[in-house]
Amino acid sequence: KQEVTQIPAALSVPEGENLVLNCSFTDSAIYNLQWFRQDPGKGLTSLLLIQSSQREQTSGRLNASLDKSSGRSTLYIAASQPGDSATYLCAVRPYSGGGADGLTFGKGTHLIIQP
Amino acid sequence: EPEVTQTPSHQVTQMGQEVILRCVPISNHLYFYWYRQILGQKVEFLVSFYNNEISEKSEIFDDQFSVERPDGSNFTLKIRSTKLEDSAMYFCASSFGANVLTFGAGSRLTVL
Numbered sequence: 001k002q003e004v005t006q007i008p009a010a011l012s013v014p015e016g017e018n019l020v021l022n023c024s025f026t027d028s029a030i031y032n033l034q035w036f037r038q039d040p041g042k043g044l045t046s047l048l049l050i051q052s053s054q055r056e057q058t059s060g061r062l063n064a065s066l067d068k069s070s071g072r073s074t075l076y077i078a079a080s081q082p083g084d085s086a087t088y089l090c091a092v093r094p095y096s097g098g099g100a101d102g103l104t105f106g107k108g109t110h111l112i113i114q115p
Numbered sequence: 116e117p118e119v120t121q122t123p124s125h126q127v128t129q130m131g132q133e134v135i136l137r138c139v140p141i142s143n144h145l146y147f148y149w150y151r152q153i154l155g156q157k158v159e160f161l162v163s164f165y166n167n168e169i170s171e172k173s174e175i176f177d178d179q180f181s182v183e184r185p186d187g188s189n190f191t192l193k194i195r196s197t198k199l200e201d202s203a204m205y206f207c208a209s210s211f212g213a214n215v216l217t218f219g220a221g222s223r224l225t226v227l
Contacts, residue, residue: 031213032213032214034215034216036218041223042220042221043119043206043218043219043220043221044158044206044208044218045218046215046216046217046218049214049215089158091158093213099145099146099163099165099210099211099212099213100146100163100164100165100170100171101163101171101213102148102150102160102161102163102171102173103150103158103160103216104160105157105158105159106157107156107157108157
């Protein structure tokens with residue numbers, strides 16, 4: 001059974017710092033990995049999706065990497081801003097790749113950017 | 116930008132009552148999902164729906180749960196006889212294929 005772990009569980013840094021959030025998964029047979037942002041009491045917003053054949057994806061100040069063989073992904077946030085404060089979730093889709101497959105989520109990293 | 120809409124945003128119900136949560140997925144999406152998140156815990160997959168039938172379901176999705184797409188736009192989750200442990204945020208999501216999932220804002224269910 002796939003397990004997804006995110007480290008650290010919480011992180012508080014001053015504005016402007018670059019930071020890295022970590023995600024690990026136990027079964028490397030994945031189709032893709034998706035990073036989400038969740039604001040308190042709100043839904044999930046997709047940030048980046050990496051296919052299993054890709055090594056990284058970039059969107060603005062965000063860069064996500066994937067090392068499928070070692071079961072790891074990182075989300076790099078450059079020049080952090082107070083508006084980046086949220087919980088960041090990592091989720092994997094199993095290898096069968098069917099659109100019907102459920103994602104397995106990590107518990108998230110609660111990020112606070114201090115002004 | 117297209118979005119997934121969910122109603123109600125919050126529902127309070129008594130244990131044993133039936134609850135229906137509603138979702139309007141993005142119009143050209145083909146796959147529809149329900150996930151739940153118990154307070155302080157992980158987001159968990161419940162069920163996926165494709166071509167007017169259930170495609171996958173987790174062990175959480177027992178006989179107390181059902182899903183339906185009654186018309187061309189709505190997608191519903193019914194809990195027949197709610198239990199205290201059903202209290203959670205329920206998220207609807209949709210996708211065109213096996214790629215990006217778009218989630219709704221969630222429906223918070225409180226069972227008393």
